[in-house]
Amino acid sequence: MKALIQRVMKSSVSVGGEVVSSIDQGLCVLIGISNTDTTKDMEYIVKKILNTKLFENNEGKRWAHSVVDKELEILCVSQFTLYHTLKGNKPDFHHAMPGEKSKEFYEDFLQMLRKSYKADKIKDGVFGAYMQVSIQNDGPVTIQVESPNNNAIKEVPS
Structure with missing residues (x-):
């Protein structure tokens, strides 16, 4: 499982020209689910999203507070393309978890995130x-986190 965590001033998701979800300051997290992910991977990613210190404290010290410490919102967006390999110049997504299975896994991930923090602070796309x-990136700050189980997935040489 991968999370591309971005510290944002604001972020939103639109579908068909309609805003379906938005946050102000907080984190926008792009989530990739591999075909080998388990609940342990989910737990690891949830812990990292909630506890990574990406915000400054009241005295201006950088990297001192997490999204939880600051009581900010999180906007999650499922993104299967995070588990791509390039075959020449064409992306291949065979490492990504298939549709229905990944939808259920993603919903379980959101539920775990909501239970681990404040449900009303967790938003998502469709x-x-x-x-x-x-995404109005703040800094810019972008951190990629991958669960230890999936570090073995490597790109296929072109």
């Missing part, structure tokens, strides 16, 4: 929809 994601 699974499987063609979405437009607006």
Whole structure:
């Protein structure tokens, strides 16, 4: 499982020209689910999203507070393309978990995130929809986290 965590001033998801979800300051997290992910991978990613210190404290010290410490919102967006390999110049997604199975896994992930934090602070897009994601990155700060189980997935040489 992968999470591309971005510290944002604001972020939103639109489908068909309609905003379906938005947050102000917090984190926008793009989530990739591999075909070998388990509940342990999910637990690891949830812990990292909630506890990674990406925000400054009240005295201006950088990297001192997590999203939980600051009581900020999180916007999650499922993104199977995070588990791609390039075959020449064409992306291949055989490492990504297939549709229905990944939808259930993603919903379980959101539920775990909500139970581990504050349910009303967790927003998300529309699974499987063609979405437009607006991200006003703050810093910019972007951190990639991958569960230890999936570090073995490597790109196929072209």
